[in-house]
Amino acid sequence: GAVVSQHPSWVICKSGTSVKIECRSLDFQATTMFWYRQFPKQSLMLMATSNEGSKATYEQGVEKDKFLINHASLTLSTLTVTSAHPEDSSFYICSAPRTSGGATLYNEQFFGPGTRLTVL
Amino acid sequence: KQEVTQIPAALSVPEGENLVLNCSFTDSAIYNLQWFRQDPGKGLTSLLLIQSSQREQTSGRLNASLDKSSGRSTLYIAASQPGDSATYLCAVRPHFGNEKLTFGTGTRLTIIP
Numbered sequence: 001g002a003v004v005s006q007h008p009s010w011v012i013c014k015s016g017t018s019v020k021i022e023c024r025s026l027d028f029q030a031t032t033m034f035w036y037r038q039f040p041k042q043s044l045m046l047m048a049t050s051n052e053g054s055k056a057t058y059e060q061g062v063e064k065d066k067f068l069i070n071h072a073s074l075t076l077s078t079l080t081v082t083s084a085h086p087e088d089s090s091f092y093i094c095s096a097p098r099t100s101g102g103a104t105l106y107n108e109q110f111f112g113p114g115t116r117l118t119v120l
Numbered sequence: 121k122q123e124v125t126q127i128p129a130a131l132s133v134p135e136g137e138n139l140v141l142n143c144s145f146t147d148s149a150i151y152n153l154q155w156f157r158q159d160p161g162k163g164l165t166s167l168l169l170i171q172s173s174q175r176e177q178t179s180g181r182l183n184a185s186l187d188k189s190s191g192r193s194t195l196y197i198a199a200s201q202p203g204d205s206a207t208y209l210c211a212v213r214p215h216f217g218n219e220k221l222t223f224g225t226g227t228r229l230t231i232i233p
Contacts, residue, residue: 006163043223095164109221111156112163
C-alpha cells in the first residue's frame with residue numbers, strides 16, 4: 001500500500017516558538033493532502049486541505065495565520081504551528097489520497113503516523 | 121452537518137469472542153464509509169471501505185456492513201485476538217469529489233487474553 005510519513009514523530013517546544021511538521025507521500029504523488037488534529041481520547045478533526053501549487057483551504061474555526069500550510073511539491077506538505085501555546089498541544093495527522101493520471105483518487109486516503117506536539 | 125457516532129466508546133471482551141462495533145451517521149447521503157484502526161500514539165490504518173452501493177465488505181476476520189438508509193454501519197470481528205486491541209474509527213465521505221472525511225468518536229477495544 002501507499003506510504004505517508006511524518007516528521008518529526010514527536011516534538012516538545014517552549015511557548016511562543018514555531019514548530020514545523022512535514023508530511024511526505026513516499027511512493028506516490030499527492031496534489032492534495034489533509035491535516036487533522038486529535039485531542040486525547042477524541043476523534044480526528046479536519047483542520048485544512050493542502051493543495052499543491054495553491055493556497056490551503058481551512059476549516060471553519062481554524063486560524064490560517066497560526067497554522068501555516070505549504071504544499072511545496074507533489075510529495076511534501078508542511079504544517080507550521082506559529083507562536084505555539086500549550087493549548088496547541090495535540091496529535092497532528094496528515095493524510096493523502098493518491099493521484100493518478102492527473103486525477104486525485106479520493107476513494108481511499110493514506111494516513112501518516114502522526115506527530116505529537118507538546119508545548120510547555 | 122454530518123455527525124458520526126460510535127457506540128460503545130469502550131469495549132472489553134475475552135479473547136476468542138466475536139464482537140460488533142457500531143457506527144451511526146445522521147446524513148444518509150454518503151459516498152462511502154471507511155473503517156480504520158488506530159493503535160495508541162499512532163496513525164490510522166485502513167481496514168475496510170464500503171461504497172454507498174454496497175452492503176458489506178470482508179477482509180479476513182473482519183466484516184463491515186452498511187445500511188445507508190438507516191445511517192448505520194457495523195464492524196464485525198470474529199475470533200478476537202489480543203492483537204486486535206486498538207481504537208476503531210469509522211469515517212464517512214459525503215459525495216464523490218468531496219474528499220472531506222467526517223470521523224466518528226471511536227471505540228476503544230481491549231481483548232483480554
